[in-house]
Amino acid sequence: MSTDPILKVEDVQVSFPTGGLGRRSSILGVAGVSFEVHPGETFALVGESGSGKTTLARAVNGLQPISEGAITFEGQRIDTLDRRSMKPVRRRMSMMFQDPVGSLSPRMTVGDLVTEPFRIHGVEGRNLREEAARLLTLVGLPVDFVGRFPHQLSGGQARRVGVARAIALDPALIIADEPTAGLDVSVQGEVLNLLNDLRERLGLAMMIITHNLHVVHHVADRTAVMYLGRFMEAGNTEDVFGAPQHPYSAALLSANPEPDPDKVHDRITLPAEVPSLLARPRGCEFHTRCPWVRDNCRSEPPVRHHENGRTVACHFPLEPGARPPVAETSPA
């Protein structure tokens, strides 16, 4: 971590208004999150649906106003910028959205789609036809795709068009929301490899939002695990995967079926379902489902432990290989 971070997120909260007339209140979609992304690095946000990972990504990209905290990008505070002053920032930070085909405007050709950033930012002195050809080649699509429409593309091809558009203006950071969603296993690798090649060749930083833990394991340098809008655990991917310290990360990792019929599943089963954001649990957010829950988890929010670039929000961080206490007491 010797370099300056390209993106610095400090105690960011995002709140959504709820309720109608008379009983106006709000819920926290993101409840105080801090992290940094450094040049050339891939940072992954992992969580299940409703964890707030997409909201956080949209907040970083300036699509979602934040209610607390600060977002600094390339040394500039960006959460306070208005739309006009945000525009130059958008040349340096591009975002890819979940649906490979749905994130492409249906009545525009591939050529128009990949060169749209040039038109939006009024980039002068470039031949758009040549740019389109250059970008398509870069992402491994045939140049004659310029005339095609999104509905004529397969999921993988559409995803490549999205990548081409994201790198068009040589950004410093790409935010990819579920880059492998809706893609077959045999195509997922292509997209991830492409993103990784581009990251190495162009020296980009990347922020990947996903629920797919296997993908994270291979592509991310650092990983943060989100639950109900908060980081449960963050750190180097290999550390988190090797020895999760937060019960939720441990459960999530153990819940990951592996394609090996002889694998003995030593699983941590979580009782109950994810609580609604409308009724955020007191104390530790995870206590309603935590197999290791103790009394003060129910009343006191946990302090974050920082150690060797690793953060855990838990009163009682797990030792490597820890098993739920229920399993110990049950007859073997």
Place this chain on the structure above:
Amino acid sequence: MSEVVSNPPGRVAEIWRPIRKILREPLGALGLFLVLLVIFGAVFADFLTSYDPTRINPRARFQGPGAEHLLGTDQLGRDLFARVLHGGRIALYVALVSTAVSLAIGIVLGLIAGYGPRWLDNLMILLFDAMKSFPTVMLALALVTLMGPSLTAVMVVVILVTVPGYARIIRTQTIALKSSEYVTAAQSMGASSARILRVHILPNVIGPLVILASMDIPVVIGIEAGMSFLGLGVRPPTPSWGSILNDGFTGIRDSAWIAIAGGVPIIITTLGFTFLGETLRDVFDPRLKGR
């Protein structure tokens, strides 16, 4: 919305393909034929008959259809065939002009309501709903009483009645598209609101609306004919299908041919436009079925 990079291939083929698709459907072919027939009659009215539609001939009153007067004459001895042809001009003029104006206003208001701030949307929706809560003919009667019967009054009524519907459709679709991933993607690239509306939203909402509006043309023709039937549309000597029908209705027991001369063109035109509109919709936007 091809801007710079690619050119759509084969312009001529682009025009012919939809027409061929319509002709393949029997109902579409019939609709197209009827519509062309009405347009032909209206455009070439002066060549198709030598009678002046407004000339009164006391010696030729109440003549039934025959060789001299193809569709007969009315209570003032005016040739009904000439009146029907010229009435077609009025009907088409009102229908096309007011629908076009409504569409333009409806699109602008709908985009503003759909993409603008929340309070403006709520206000506009309230106005649209209030506007639509007047029964059409009641509102028309009230307005015409004030403005006096005229073609302009009819067109104002049509526009007031149809704009809220168009605006609502555009608004609903704009709101749906506003949260679509490709619009969010454009925002994330820094596109201005004007560009998003022009490049990403308008091309995707306008097609269905134009088809729906084309299906409203028979409704507009009905409003014009209805107002003229009540004596609140075009002023008396000018022929309109509605006023011919009224002339026929007055003497329906003795001279039914006048009512037939006034009503059949209305039926032909409304059926023609409806069949054509239905086929257009089925061919180009099957999702709209049942609206």
Place this chain on the structure above:
Amino acid sequence: MLTYFVKRLGLAAVIVSVAMFLLFCMIYLIPGDPASVALGPRATEEMRAALREKMGLNQPVILQFWNFYVGAWTGDLGEEVLSGRPVMTVVLEQLPFTLALIAGGITWSVALGIPLGCWAAVSRGSTADRIVGILSVAVIAVPSFVIAIYALLIFAVQLRWLPAIGAGEPGNLGDQLTHLILPSLAVGLGWVGYIARMVRASMLEVLEASHIRTARAFGLPDRMITYRYALSIAILPTVTLLGVGIGQMLSSAVFAEIVFARPGVGKLVYDAILTRNFPVVTGTVLVTTVLFVLLNLVADLIIGALDPRVRSSF
């Protein structure tokens, strides 16, 4: 359910208020002055001034609107220009005839439209489906007053099966119903088409839904799937459509009442225009608007009662 009802009622009141405001704006903005309209071209300047004074047209605009607004909510719609009777009384006298006509129109459209739509949906692609489709489109396309005149011409003038004019002898229900058949058919025929199409389209959509596939996969009988699983959902947009349809039927009723020389608000407003009785015109517009909004509210409440999702979202 109660909060749902209260919310919908409040919204209806707001819409009626805005409609009143719009109506007032139109009257105020459109060139032409209600007093001159009422008195006709031969009136002297003094007469006009006197009537303007009486109708309150010399007051500031805001005050005029306020009087109009408060009056309307309290049932005071002004007085008839000539007889001086309260407009509200006159309108309410005529309203039952129009309501009967619309009820007749709804009966036609529901009784024919829903079964035809179901039949077409279940036998999709068959000749029956195509015929129902073409007929629906045709009756929708042709304006209701043309249907009214031709129905009169064929069934009353030529075939003499049914009476041509009037609403029937007061007190004689059978006679009144016979007099209702043709006018209500003219009002409702187009809506037979609308309803049939809507039922067909939403049936087809629902039959494609995955829960219907699940029901099929459980081997439920076709009749149960069609009528209990699919129609109970497909009927919902039809109820909304019918709510909207009532407004158009009110419009058609004007023509039907004139063509069949029936009493009713349509005939009332038409005669009022010919006699330049302007307060009656605005009064009738307001009453019918409120009626329309209320009936739409009823449609919404029916939806709320039929659809548990709507019920719990409020």
Place this chain on the structure above:
Amino acid sequence: MTTLAINNLNVTFSTEAGPLHALKNVTFDIPENRIVGIVGESGCGKSTLINAILGLLADNGTVDDGSILFEGADELTTLSASRMRDLRGPRISTVFQDPMGALNPVISVGRQMINIQYRSDLSKEEKTQRAIDMLELVRIPDARAALGRYPHQFSGGMKQRIAIAMALMMEPALLIADEPTTALDATLEVTTIELLKDLQQEIGCSVMFISHHLGVIAELCDDVVVMYAGEVVERGTTRQIFQNPRHPYTARLLECDPARQSERTRHLPTIPGEIPDLRARPPGCIFANRCHRVQPACTAPPPDAVIVDGHIARCFVANEPTEVGGIA
């Protein structure tokens, strides 16, 4: 005994652009009391296969050839509509992918569960009790009250469990599960799989489990059928398929799953190319255009090579040594 025996099944859809051969010479068995996984990527014909078994093929689809024999007695491809309806539900039942849309939104859960038992002679109270028992079996809290509620009042995971309860209520001989966990989060997915496995053992039915998720298949299934572009390219026991894949497609598909790479790698394996247009099937091997072991012989239709009894791969080189694992 075999619960379901599919032999040489061929299904074609007529489309505007010509006939689409969606299933070609599909053969496999679902033995009694076993869970058979069907694996394949998009366009492999999984949904067509389900619809063909259930007799719910779209109007433009026809079974050209082959047979689907259920419990050795009923030939599903030629069965009358009424007999088919009698089988669906009590003997063959289904859980579909989308938990949100699988239940009727305007009918209460209890009513739907009682409707399914319409053939049964039980009294209304007994039917209600049966519904409550089933909901308790799939761990729906407060089952009696749940009967009165509507689907939108349950979470996605609960809806899927209710769907499973409905599917197993009549104790069918065959349960078809079409990607039942795909729409669920990882933690819910594993609990649902474990639940399904428990219920299968308790009721003793056969399960046809369709999924694109290799991990789920490996954990749950006894046998695996690998499909590609409407053909069964390989089938065998789960161990045979996962530990000794003989068809190049199976081998590459397994490699592509990032979960198979226990070593962290920056470069993930892929299968280049696209699935061929099923309206213009190549005469030879369907996978030839993407295969890394393609040979001149592959332009002819490949045989169903038997590796060991019950392990079959539709490939010319299935019995040759491979670079991954295998004999070498």
